[in-house]
Amino acid sequence: MPRGDLLFDAVLTPNRSLGPRGFVILMVAVxxxxxxxxxxxxxxxxxxxxxxxxxxxALIYLAFRINYRRASVQESLRLTRDQLTVExxxxxxxxxxxxxxxxxxxxxxxxxxxxxxxxILRSHGQTLKIGxxxxxxxxxxxxxxxxxxxxxxxxxxxxxxxxxx
Numbered sequence: 001m002p003r004g005d006l007l008f009d010a011v012l013t014p015n016r017s018l019g020p021r022g023f024v025i026l027m028v029a030v031x032x033x034x035x036x037x038x039x040x041x042x043x044x045x046x047x048x049x050x051x052x053x054x055x056x057x058a059l060i061y062l063a064f065r066i067n068y069r070r071a072s073v074q075e076s077l078r079l080t081r082d083q084l085t086v087e088x089x090x091x092x093x094x095x096x097x098x099x100x101x102x103x104x105x106x107x108x109x110x111x112x113x114x115x116x117x118x119x120i121l122r123s124h125g126q127t128l129k130i131g132x133x134x135x136x137x138x139x140x141x142x143x144x145x146x147x148x149x150x151x152x153x154x155x156x157x158x159x160x161x162x163x164x165x
Contacts, residue, residue: 007156008079008149010142014071014133023064030060075130079149081156086121086130098128102153107146109139119143 018026038053074089084100098121106122110129118129119139131139 005080006078007081007153008077008084008146010077010145012075012077012131012134012142014073016068016071018064023068027057027061027064031057071133073133077130077146079146079153081153084121084150084153086128088130098126100126100128102150105150107143107150109136109143111136119146 034053034057038050041047041049041053070091072091076085076087078085078087079102082102084102084105086098086100087095088097089095100121100123104123106120108120108122110117110120117132117136117139119131119134119142121128121130131142134142
């Protein structure tokens, strides 16, 4: 699609409050504390406890790795005057694509602020929920921007619509 036809382009990704550098710092701190506590228990004669400290570190690491992988979800929205394309790439790398006609699009926000809510796209009986990982404020901002872009798309497509006689 030619870049000039693009009226709206957004890529949605989950927020990661702890970056890679922060993760390394956290894991070094957890390992240090676990090692010190494990050494204290070992010197006190309770050597079997050391294994549980190592298990704690491994489980914390595993939990963060799973979280980072799940946060690799990406949703992209591309609007031209005759089509809205939504593409979702899940954490496994599987890609799904939906296409909507802008002339018939309805955009709304599902109000729950938690993970259950999202941005609702409707057209011709087809409903799609996107942006489940966005905050309620981000959902409202995206809805406003997308609605404005849909108005521009409808206006740009008005000359190409069939005229009633």
